[in-house]
Amino acid sequence: xxxxxxxxxxxxxxxxxxxxxxxxxxxxxxxxxxxxxxxxxxxxxxxxxxxxxxxxxxxxxxxxxxxxxxxxxxxxxxxxxxxxxxxxxxxxxxxxxxxxxxxxxxxxxxxxxxxxxxxxxxxxxxxxxxxxxxxxxxxxxxxxxxxxxxxxxxxxxxxxxxxxxxxxxxxxxxxxxxxxxxxxxxxxxxxxxxxxxxxxxxxxxxxxxxxxxxxxxxxxxxxxxxxxxxxxxxxxxxxxxxxxxxxxxxxxxxxxxxxxxxxxxxxxxxxxxxxxxxxxxxxxxxxxxxxxxxxxxxxxxxxxxxxxxxxxxxxxxxxxxxxxxxxxxxxxxxxxxxxxxxxxxxxxxxxx
Numbered sequence: 033x034x035x036x037x038x039x040x041x042x043x044x045x046x047x048x049x050x051x052x053x054x055x056x057x058x059x060x061x062x063x064x065x066x067x068x069x070x071x072x073x074x075x076x077x078x079x080x081x082x083x084x085x086x087x088x089x090x091x092x093x094x095x096x097x098x099x100x101x102x103x104x105x106x107x108x109x110x111x112x113x114x115x116x117x118x119x120x121x122x123x124x125x126x127x128x129x130x131x132x133x134x135x136x137x138x139x140x141x142x143x144x145x146x147x148x149x150x151x152x153x154x155x156x157x158x159x160x161x162x163x164x165x166x167x168x169x170x171x172x173x174x175x176x177x178x179x180x181x182x183x184x185x186x187x188x189x190x191x192x193x194x195x196x197x198x199x200x201x202x203x204x205x206x207x208x209x210x211x212x213x214x215x216x217x218x219x220x221x222x223x224x225x226x227x228x229x230x231x232x233x234x235x236x237x238x239x240x241x242x243x244x245x246x247x248x249x250x251x252x253x254x255x256x257x258x259x260x261x262x263x264x265x266x267x268x269x270x271x272x273x274x275x276x277x278x279x280x281x282x283x284x285x286x287x288x289x290x291x292x293x294x295x296x297x298x299x300x301x302x303x304x305x306x307x308x309x310x311x312x313x314x315x316x317x318x319x320x321x322x323x324x325x326x327x328x329x330x331x332x333x334x335x336x337x338x339x340x341x342x343x344x345x346x347x348x349x350x351x352x353x354x355x356x357x358x359x360x361x362x363x364x365x366x367x368x369x370x371x372x373x374x375x376x377x378x379x380x381x382x383x384x
Contacts, residue, residue: 088112089255092138092146094167096123099187099222100149102229104132109234110258115143140174140182145255147185147220161198164188168199172206175215183216183251192273195219195242216248219268221275236261242271284356291356298351329367336364 089112093104096118108114116127116134124134140146148171150163175182184203186195200211211217219242224232239256241263243249249265256263289307296303316322323330330336339361346354 089144092143095150102233106233145183149187168202172203175207195268212245217244219271239263241265242268329364
């Protein structure tokens, strides 16, 4: 936007912000105005402000497994005081032996931020929140004893709605305090790989913050700013959901290429040679936005016919494990009428 507004308050503040992206020199916010019409507000940040010394925080890590350790060590590397808490004394003993500060209990009056990194395992295909509930009960009771603003950051993977419908109510119940007034809440999903968790945290490619309110998001955004990655502040449920979509996509991609590998093995074809070429040729591989519009089935003259033809080809060869391809076709059919897409396969093209 350009021009001036007589009010001392920016015009955009009259709209509900969808999200904010923090880049090294820019804050970019997106606001809905009408259906499919959006305004963007770009704030250029002065270099002297960006180069200011970030206030050092006292950070408590609750749950010192792989995620907790990578998170704590990463913030400690930026000069913050970090204390690790865990119910397993062996974990704390190892961390203490490595020179890190640990505690078997904690006084929340010492800390500005607490990060919940407890595990949320699966049992009989259902998420188990026992560890999270126990940590929340203790944290809530500790919140009752402090008289300063405290930020609670959830790093544990949790299903959409968990933060608003379970975590915040439990914290408010056990503390007798109010989220957004007495303490802040953020959902901060992690994208750490098991083999390189600490390096991934230290050099992130994207930081997602689901914020309960503006202050919560700003506090955590400032904490992450020195890492130099793109920071996206969004709604709590969006942050929770995107973590699952993130993992489900990775799992689906692996299973897809495994399914194709089995077909190649039956046909005596080198799957590695096929996959290395597909990695360079398929738009779904090199265009990160391909297929993410959602709500519309794939169409055109290529994808519908080729998926069906290959499925029939596989069945004729008695390859009965094409379950993922079957699911792809079924989902597309359930999406409704197919929409021709000339960009996917131009009409009249015989080359495809």
